[in-house]
Each structure stands twice: as C-alpha cells, then as structure tokens.
Amino acid sequence: MRETTKQKLFEATLRLSASRGLVGLTVDDIAAEAGVAKGTVYYNFGSKDGLVDALLRFGVDLLAGRLRAAGTGDDPLAVIERQVDTTLEFIAEYPGFSQIVVSELWHTPGRWHDTLALLREELITVVKAQLERLGAAGRLPEGLDIATAAAGLFGTMLVVALDWQVFQPGRSRGEVLASVMLLVNGVRRAA
Numbered sequence: 001m002r003e004t005t006k007q008k009l010f011e012a013t014l015r016l017s018a019s020r021g022l023v024g025l026t027v028d029d030i031a032a033e034a035g036v037a038k039g040t041v042y043y044n045f046g047s048k049d050g051l052v053d054a055l056l057r058f059g060v061d062l063l064a065g066r067l068r069a070a071g072t073g074d075d076p077l078a079v080i081e082r083q084v085d086t087t088l089e090f091i092a093e094y095p096g097f098s099q100i101v102v103s104e105l106w107h108t109p110g111r112w113h114d115t116l117a118l119l120r121e122e123l124i125t126v127v128k129a130q131l132e133r134l135g136a137a138g139r140l141p142e143g144l145d146i147a148t149a150a151a152g153l154f155g156t157m158l159v160v161a162l163d164w165q166v167f168q169p170g171r172s173r174g175e176v177l178a179s180v181m182l183l184v185n186g187v188r189r190a191a
Contacts, residue, residue, distance in 0.1 A: 014096030
C-alpha cells in the first residue's frame with residue numbers, strides 16, 4: 001500500500017476517533033473520511049481491527065522515528081529535552097493518537113492492548129537509552145530504576161501532551177516543555 005494511503009487512513013482514523021472513540025467507528029466511516037474506497041481498507045487490512053492495529057503501529061513508528069532523530073547529541077539531558085519537545089509536537093499534530101494510546105493501554109483487556117504493549121516498549125526503549133546515559137554520567141540518583149523512570153517519563157510525556165491539548169490549549173508548547181523539564185531536573189537534582 002502506498003504510504004500516502006496509510007497516512008490518509010491514519011489521519012482519518014485519528015480525526016474520527018477523537019469524537020467517537022475507536023469502537024464506534026466503522027470501516028465505511030474511516031474510508032469515507034480518508035477519501036478511499038472501502039475495499040481498499042479490506043484489501044490491505046482485512047478488517048477494522050486489522051486497520052486499527054496497523055495504524056497504531058504506523059503512529060508509533062512515526063513517533064519513534066522522530067524520537068530517534070531527536071536522540072543525537074553529546075548531552076543526554078539536552079536530548080531528553082528534545083525528545084519531550086518532539087513528543088509534544090507530535091501530539092499537537094495528532095491529538096487523537098494520544099487519546100487512543102492512553103485509553104487503550106489502560107483499557108484491560110483492550111482490543112489492541114497486546115499491540116500497544118509492544119509499541120509502548122519500543123518508545124520507552126528510546127527514552128530509556130538517554131536516561132541510561134544520564135545515569136552512567138552520575139547525573140541521576142543512586143539506585144534509581146532506569147526502566148521505571150523511562151516508563152514514568154514516557155507516561156508523563158504522553159499524558160501531559162494530552163492534558164495540554166484537551167484542558168490547556170492556550171499554553172504554548174514551550175511552557176509545557178518547561179514544566180516537564182522541571183520534573184526531570186528535580187529528579188536529577190536528587191542525585
């Protein structure tokens with residue numbers, strides 16, 4: 001399938017799910033919103049569940065790619081700040097994505113829970129690498145569990161971005177970034 005078709009389906013699903021949720025969507029709705037034939041969806045994905053599964057993977061791949069691109073540099077704290085900003089930028093671009101991820105990760109057992117658990121791990125691994133660099137440089141508290149800290153930072157990025165979009169849309173991305181970095185720096189200072 002052409003990447004533009006997948007992008008159209010991804011964006012259409014996110015737009016529709018923001019107001020109706022995933023469960024209430026039909027293949028007809030998604031195809032119409034994306035401007036593609038219903039048969040295109042079935043041909044490429046087999047079902048709505050197959051479409052949503054593939055689109056969750058597509059969205060995580062987009063975000064993970066952006067996080068990896070932001071993940072270069074000598075100072076791991078500066079990299080973490082770029083990754084937080086990248087996440088905020090991504091969620092501002094695709095607000096429905098964070099709504100789906102947050103609701104499905106905690107909806108047990110959600111229809112797409114297994115897929116999201118794997119994808120969550122992929123994103124957390126990207127964040128964890130920078131925290132490991134901070135820890136190796138002695139810039140984190142002794143005994144801090146890096147895996148838990150990475151999950152916490154990723155969860156913070158996701159939930160704060162969603163909160164910003166839904167409840168505080170008047171705040172600038174820079175203000176939200178500064179607030180998250182205050183939390184990160186607070187943990188570092190405990191070292």
